[in-house]
Amino acid sequence: QVQLVESGGGLVQAGGSLRLSCAASGRTFSSYAMGWFRQAPGKERAFVAAISRSGGTTYYADSVKGRFTISRDYAKNTVYLQMNSLKPEDTAMYYCAADASGGIFATTPTRYDYWGQGTQVTVSS
Numbered sequence: 807q808v809q810l811v812e813s814g815g816g817l818v819q820a821g822g823s824l825r826l827s828c829a830a831s832g833r834t835f836s837s838y839a840m841g842w843f844r845q846a847p848g849k850e851r852a853f854v855a856a857i858s859r860s861g862g863t864t865y866y867a868d869s870v871k872g873r874f875t876i877s878r879d880y881a882k883n884t885v886y887l888q889m890n891s892l893k894p895e896d897t898a899m900y901y902c903a904a905d906a907s908g909g910i911f912a913t914t915p916t917r918y919d920y921w922g923q924g925t926q927v928t929v930s931s
Contacts, residue, residue, distance in 0.1 A: 815925030828902030
């Protein structure tokens, strides 16, 4: 089992940047593909980005491609989401998740086994 704790959210003006962090407990961090999702009020949880267990493969939602970068640090058991050129429509609660299935990664929430509590990102216009 793994516990996930997100941090780094906040209020930023449009065009600004934030870096979200997700710290994972346990010694099996490299066993999990990791993903970031977001959920705005009244909307379903949506895929943002994912990274494979090896870190060699990443995938992004079209809405964030070219602006967001997912990465992972095995020494720190942490996955990051660097968010640049933020837009008001990026405003949401952001969650990280761990996929224990052994697959490369997944884009649907139901494929993930563990979730963090979320960190709020608000982008003002």
